Amino acid sequence: MADSNVKVLGTWASPFVMRVRIALHLKSVGYEYVEENLLEAKSELLLKSNPVHKKVPVLIHGDKPVCESLIIVQYIDEVWTSAPSILPSDPYDRAESRFWAAYVNDKFFPALRRVLISTEEARKVAMAEILEGVVLLEEAFKKLSKGKAFFGGDNLGYVDLAVGSLLAWIKVIEKFTETEALSEAKTPSLAAWADCFSSHAAVKDVFPDVDKLVDFGMKLRAKFSKAATAAAATTTN
């Protein structure tokens, strides 16, 4: 069902963009995908559609832009009301889902980012946070899934999108630090879920190639290290 009324501005490497695309796939909403070039200047359309943050993803529905991945996912869930529901219907379950998505955005993702771009000491601290985080997420999975395959139960839900979109990047930092974060031994439920998530019909076409992502991650790392060194050099006294 092609809906030329829906556009997504994104980049292949962004977990946040992935969340939006999975949500649209779940609802069988056709859309035009516009790849922004991460390493070049931002497009006019992006700057016009997200003047406040100038970031992807942006969903443009008709001529109306919606920004911030979790806000976009909720918008998609509320506009296209066909099954499956991405957020649960019970208010307490919704609050729990929103809590864990916020945890991923506010704590887990920044730690992942720090592992990638920091120098050794800070990287060790950040990796320790990641290892603690996956234990928390393992517990959350057991509680929210109620024995089913996904955080959302039988279907992908809000927390699946929030966490699952980071799986490829988790693999990148596992390779980079030569440390296992998700494993059958330490996080058995999450490890099983990760396989189900990445092979899901709504996910597999937008799950990035991990080798490509490792390459890209190293470029990002170099870019941020250079910037950090330059900044340090200009603050002399």
Next chain:
Amino acid sequence: MEGGVVLLDFWASMFGMRVRIALAEKEIKYEYREQDLRNKSDLLLQMNPVHKKIPVLIHNGKPICESLVQVQYIDEVWHDKAPLLPADPYKRATARFWADFVDKKMYDSGSKIWKTKGEEQEAAKKEFIENLKLLEGELGDNLYFGGEGFGYVDVALVPFYCWFYAYEQCGGFSIEAECPKLIAWVKRCMQKESVAKSLADPEKVYEFVLHLKKAYGIE
């Protein structure tokens, strides 16, 4: 506690104030429990083991954490009175965007004002005012961010007002001079009992900031 509503909070927290306002708007009776953040209670640690932070809303014995999650929960459970989020999905997305903007920008840029001095402080003041001006732009000529009625973004932002005096004193500037429209909006909000009763006294907040500066060793 079963069936009841309990709020674990700290008097000066803008995040706690959001929840107090939402509960007052919906006329929900609840038990307020002031927390000692230097000596966290067993209940707080048990109810928010992940972040160990206030506010924590406890409803029917079950905890809800994170202030905007709590406000949405309150809006959804007590949905027949004083709706905070609009009904239209696009307007909801817009409201969520600006509440998220407040979360991402206001606390950090405000904190930097009282925590730093010199060039760093000037940069913090500039960023803070820029953020307020963006919010003023979003408000436009509306009475509230929610349009005709007080809503979600109003709840998210107005608690920061009681910290403005402290920022102004520490930073040596006037927020009203820079953002008169925003202060006019604040005054409109303060006419609502739910807001006036939920915000802390700005003088007391300033005293608290001075005490924090001493404790952190900030001149």
